[in-house]
Amino acid sequence: MQLALFDFDHTVTDRDSYAGFLRHIATPAEMARARWAVGPWLLGYRAGLVTARGIRARVTRFAFSERDAGEIATHGAHYARDRLPAMLRPEMMQRIGWHRAQGHEVVLVSASLDLYLRPWCNLHGLALVCNRLEAVDSRLTGRYAGGDIGPRKAREIRSRYDLPRYERIHAYGDSREDKPMLALAHERWYAGKRIA
Numbered sequence: 001m002q003l004a005l006f007d008f009d010h011t012v013t014d015r016d017s018y019a020g021f022l023r024h025i026a027t028p029a030e031m032a033r034a035r036w037a038v039g040p041w042l043l044g045y046r047a048g049l050v051t052a053r054g055i056r057a058r059v060t061r062f063a064f065s066e067r068d069a070g071e072i073a074t075h076g077a078h079y080a081r082d083r084l085p086a087m088l089r090p091e092m093m094q095r096i097g098w099h100r101a102q103g104h105e106v107v108l109v110s111a112s113l114d115l116y117l118r119p120w121c122n123l124h125g126l127a128l129v130c131n132r133l134e135a136v137d138s139r140l141t142g143r144y145a146g147g148d149i150g151p152r153k154a155r156e157i158r159s160r161y162d163l164p165r166y167e168r169i170h171a172y173g174d175s176r177e178d179k180p181m182l183a184l185a186h187e188r189w190y191a192g193k194r195i196a
Helices: 017-025 028-046 052-064 069-082 090-101 114-124 150-160 176-183
Strands: 002-006 105-113 127-131 133-136 139-144 168-173 187-190
Touching: 002 090, 017 052, 017 069, 017 105, 017 114, 028 052, 052 139, 052 150, 052 176, 069 114, 069 133, 069 139, 090 105, 090 168, 105 114, 105 150, 114 127, 127 150, 150 176, 168 176, 176 187
Parallel strands: 002 105, 002 168, 105 127, 168 187
Antiparallel strands: 133 139
């Protein structure tokens, strides 16, 4: 049995699906407020002063606190169906298809949200390890249930999969957060290039 691990944003997609989802659910007034509230953090991220984890936590808190969980889940299903297909890299969808045709277990491992990744993975027959939003009494808190998966991808994979039982592990990623996941694999692809 072989295992194939795929990051999603900028690996399977050609852009950031999380940012697109935020734009999908936000009203124009919310987008204007977000520019002021999150803009400095985004500039810090682009300058390398704020981590991916830091910007995700700030944006998630701002965008999802006190939102109705069912309404956001409905938006996620629509986003998966209507918007994600235009973001997909054909060559990566072919790789996913190849692994599935070989009978490999294929897992999407992402710091993005289950709200749209779960319906997409269900459609494509993939397992999923990703961030989930915390809800209390059907209202989102703006925090991740169980913490941010981004910097813990490798640990989450090890806790869910008995890695020694796989004869070969393949991993595909594009960021610093993906490097520990890539280190678990026999065959590694980084930013579209095979590195081992």
